[in-house]
Amino acid sequence: MTRALAACILMALALIGPVAASPVIGNPASADGAREITAAGYTARMSAAGQLVSLKIGPAEFIASGKDSESGSHLTQISGQQKGEILFDSVSQPSAAAIEAVSKSAGLKYDFSDDSIRVTITNRSDGWMIYYHLRAPEVHFASNDAGKLVMLSDTQDWKNINWFRDNAKLRTIGCGGMHGFYAGGKEVETTGIQPGGVITVTYIAGTASDTEIAAIKAAQPADPLARPQFDVFCPSPYQVFQRQSKDQGFIRVSGRTDGAGDHVDVRITGSSPKGALAGQWRRVPSDPSGYGFFDDVSTPAGGWYMLEVRDTHADKSARVIKIPDVGVGEVFVGAGQSNSTNFGQTKTTPKSGMVSAFNGASWSLAADPMPGANDKSGGGSFWPTFGDAMYDRFHVPIGIAVTGQGGTSVGSWHPGSDLYDYMMARVMRFGPHGFRALLWHQGEADVAMESNIYATLLANVIRGSQEQAGWEIPWFVAQVSYWSPTEPSAKPVRLAQKKLWDLGIAHEGPDTDTLTGDNRYGAHMTAKGLVAHGKMWAKIVGDFVQEVMDQK
Secondary structure: OOHHHHHHHHHHHHHHOOOOOOOEEOOOOOOOOOEEEEOOOOEEEEOOOOOEEEEEEOOEEEEEOOOOOOOOEEEEEOOOOOOEEOOOOEEEEEEOOEEEEEOOOEEEEEEEOOOEEEEEEEEOOOOOEEEEEEEOOOOOEEEOOOOOEEEOOOOEOOOEEEEEEOOEEEEEEOOOOEEOOOOOOOOEEEEEEOOOOEEEEEEEEEEOOHHHHHHHHHHOOOOOOOOOOOEEEEOOOOOEEEOOOOOEEEEEEEEEOOOOOOEEEEEEEOEEOOEEOOOOOEEEOEOOOOOEEEEEEEEEOEEEEEEEEEEEOOOOOEEEEEEEEEEEEEEEEEEEOHHHOOOEOOOOOOOOOOEEEEOOOOEEEOOOOOOOOOOOOOOEOOHHHHHHHHHHHHOOOEEEEEOOOOOOOHHHHOOOOHHHHHHHHHHHHHOOOOOOEEEEEOOHHHOOOOHHHHHHHHHHHHHHHHHHHOOOOOEEEEEOOOOEOOEOOOHHHHHHHHHHHHOOOOEEEEEHHHOOHHHEEOOEEOHHHHHHHHHHHHHHHHHHHHHHHHOO
């Protein structure tokens, strides 16, 4: 090679800059069978079982195993014949930059590039699976695509999340949301995979922008020597927890406090239908990192209660946060089209003061227009009357989460659709047995649909929701087909709704086609109709609740 040619090559390399090496997958370690992956933007560690147990950007670890030897990521089946964490039969390296774990029911394939990891998850089973990602406890901030920054732990239904630690940033694409202190005090990210489904989750390593760094600094305590912030993330005022028996339930308590050496206590005061609460302080377990606490506190059904969380330090100093108006009672999710949301002629407000609404992010006293409806409608609803009637009967707080969308066909709610995902975001936030029932009011848009098609479509929605949630959610399906005074009912839709009752797929809801005359303005309800509608639902659902309570 001539000197001139060599000089040209060196000059070209200088202009191009350093070339990042392709990811290198190390051989399995002899001790534990783990593999180290080294890439330009990150380092990762794979267990012998085929799980991503660590992911670092420089020295900053973002995904880490928990204290109880849990994998940093793992795949769990939550419904179907076989439930529990997936154990893979074989782990191989099919190419220079990939690792694949395979079992009869599932597969995980990791494709590594210079700055990202793409995880392809295959569900070959008959039930839903969830892919969990456990965050390192030192990761304290996250944001979404809109730039909303939150301090962890927190719960958000974000599909793409940016995680920050120091100046490093890990972006996750294709997740199903993050859950604060979900797994015994750990911040996790979850992604659901339906039976027969294939999804991808991508991790991208990077650096926080100047704007992001400035936002994080602004959110930090003003005094760098000050103790970490003391916060209670759950419960919030007017939050209702589903009772598990006639007289008992629990209140979930979680938050953030100081490091090792501190402890947290909680007490709940107020009067239940059975009398005054003892109001004794109770120790709350803390996360191994020392920065978080989490507990389900057994509590008599009733409310509103005052919840106090006390943060005590080694020097005996203490801080107390008070959360008023927390209850244990009956919780319901609503779905369907306009008569399940806020298209009534007149806005109403519960008179009892014991009905609250959940909009997917926060709780408040219920009032029309009910928050949380997907259609953002602004009129009246039957929910205030329903809530008051349920409270009058059971004397416990009533919580309602409305998710409906006006003008929709049942075909618009199929599993995987935006409407279905919106509804399921509420369902998954409550968790298994976290609400009493889902109340479905829809059918007006499908008066021309064949009966068997309607029944099949709605059955798929019901079964899909139950499989994804991992428990047999009771669905109540109303008899709904009223279109106008001249077309007050449509036989095919009514037969389909009844068929679901007869087959035991859904419980029988009210026959709201009987609400005619001055109960209606068009296909929607007048003030009189809203009251009648709410009482019809309360009678049927109340009888169901009473029957369940009598069996416990």
